[in-house]
Amino acid sequence: MVSSDHLMPGEQGRIDAVVKTKGKKGRIRKTVAVFSNDPDRQTVTLSLVMNVIDPYHTQKFGAKAIFSSPCAECHVDRGKGKTGAALFNADCLICHRTGKPGKPFSDLKGMTQDDIRSATMSGIPGTIMPGFSWKEGGPLTSDDIDSIVRYIKRR
Structure with missing residues (x-):
């Protein structure tokens, strides 16, 4: 607003x-267009450059913290009611893509079904990967986890 x-x-x-x-x-970077009645400069574009600090990932949390607010909004809630590719894309891809802390999809694809299932159900000790099964306090059923394993191996 001017x-x-x-x-x-x-x-x-x-x-x-x-x-x-x-x-x-x-x-x-964001831009703002300013319109003027100046015949020589009818439009001026302002460029705003800012450094956005991620308020949620500035400190280390325990792996299971992602199942509680505010973390669950991104790490759990988006996948509720979904299976397979939709579930993976909603809740897993946030960590499991190139440049993120989890193994990228190409590495997951190279794992055995049993290893993927075990890591997803029980987590991986000493890493940020928690167990996502209900038994571990996570949000996923065995069927949900099996649907993720099938998606990874078939893709």
Whole structure:
């Protein structure tokens, strides 16, 4: 929002901009177009560069913390009622893609079905991978986990 809708030549004003940063982190750039009646510069584009600090991942949490708020919003809730590819994409891909802390999908595909099932059900000690089975306090049933294993191995 501009502090005034009319500025005389040479006057200054302030422009307030709101940037939605949910799901973003690191250096991001946004632009704001300013329209003018100046025949030589009818549009001026302002470039806003900011460093978004991820408020949830600035500290280390125990692996099972992802099953509680606020972590569950991204790590659990998106996959409720889904199976297979939809479940993997909703809740697993957040960690299991290139550049993220979990093994990328290509590495998971190279694992045996039993190893994938075991890691998903019980977790991997000494890592950020918790057990996702109900028995371990996680949100997934055995059928949910089997659907993820099938998806990984068939893809």
